[in-house]
Amino acid sequence: GEDVEQSLFLSVREGDSSVINCTYTDSSSTYLYWYKQEPGAGLQLLTYIFSNMDMKQDQRLTVLLNKKDKHLSLRIADTQTGDSAIYFCAESIKLTFGTGTQLKVEL
Amino acid sequence: DAGVTQSPTHLIKTRGQQVTLRCSPKSGHDTVSWYQQALGQGPQFIFQYYEEEERQRGNFPDRFSGHQYPNYSSELNVNALLLGDSALYLCASSLINAGQGSYNSPLHFGNGTRLTVT
Numbered sequence: 001g002e003d004v005e006q007s008l009f010l011s012v013r014e015g016d017s018s019v020i021n022c023t024y025t026d027s028s029s030t031y032l033y034w035y036k037q038e039p040g041a042g043l044q045l046l047t048y049i050f051s052n053m054d055m056k057q058d059q060r061l062t063v064l065l066n067k068k069d070k071h072l073s074l075r076i077a078d079t080q081t082g083d084s085a086i087y088f089c090a091e092s093i094k095l096t097f098g099t100g101t102q103l104k105v106e107l
Numbered sequence: 108d109a110g111v112t113q114s115p116t117h118l119i120k121t122r123g124q125q126v127t128l129r130c131s132p133k134s135g136h137d138t139v140s141w142y143q144q145a146l147g148q149g150p151q152f153i154f155q156y157y158e159e160e161e162r163q164r165g166n167f168p169d170r171f172s173g174h175q176y177p178n179y180s181s182e183l184n185v186n187a188l189l190l191g192d193s194a195l196y197l198c199a200s201s202l203i204n205a206g207q208g209s210y211n212s213p214l215h216f217g218n219g220t221r222l223t224v225t
Contacts, residue, residue, distance in 0.1 A: 031212075031213060033213055033214070035216075041218055041219075042111075042197055042216040042217050042218040042219050043150070043197065043199075043214075043216040044216070045213050045214070045215060045216075048213050088149055088150070090214075092213075094152065094163070095140055095152045095155065095163065095214070096152060097142075097149040097150045097151075097152075098149055099148065099149045100148075100149045
């Protein structure tokens with residue numbers, strides 16, 4: 001199977017919280033990353049977490065890591081229309097990216 | 108402080124031709140990774156260069172080759188182009204922390220080169 005898996009699509013209302021999930025297979029990954037990609041652009045690093053942490057908060061972004069289940073999530077608080085994009089999780093050993101989750105924010 | 112820069116931004120080639128894409132890493136970074144992103148897909152890892160050598164390679168054929176120069180800039184070469192090579196090619200730079208298990212610092216991406224093969 002794939003090294004990193006994500007759900008393909010998420011739709012939320014403006015102002016709500018968004019939660020994007022990711023599972024990975026390589027337990028030796030030192031970093032796990034979240035990237036954002038807007039149409040026609042490259043990938044923007046949003047945040048990352050060390051594998052020895054359970055949680056990291058950065059303004060509206062919260063990353064949760066469950067090492068036992070190899071599950072990573074990205075929570076975006078007070079989601080705005082400007083958050084509409086594709087979000088990718090990635091791991092640092094094989095430099096593998098997930099398939100991406102398209103986030104659509106509706107008014 | 109310049110980020111990762113890639114050239115050209117767009118390129119159109121014919122099947123069977125060869126192409127060279129270029130990348131300059133972010134200041135202070137020593138490692139360059141190349142990715143292929145087909146439309147609607149996630150980035151697929153091609154290879155990574157560190158100290159002018161290929162450090163890791165993904166599942167891509169030998170038609171894909173690269174080079175890293177002493178100033179850390181890098182090139183991606185693709186020979187005998189196929190229609191299926193049409194994609195966005197992304198370059199990312201990072202710093203190898205060789206003292207702690209040789210892991211990559213977070214990757215910083217350029218805006219990519221859009222290659223169309225006709």
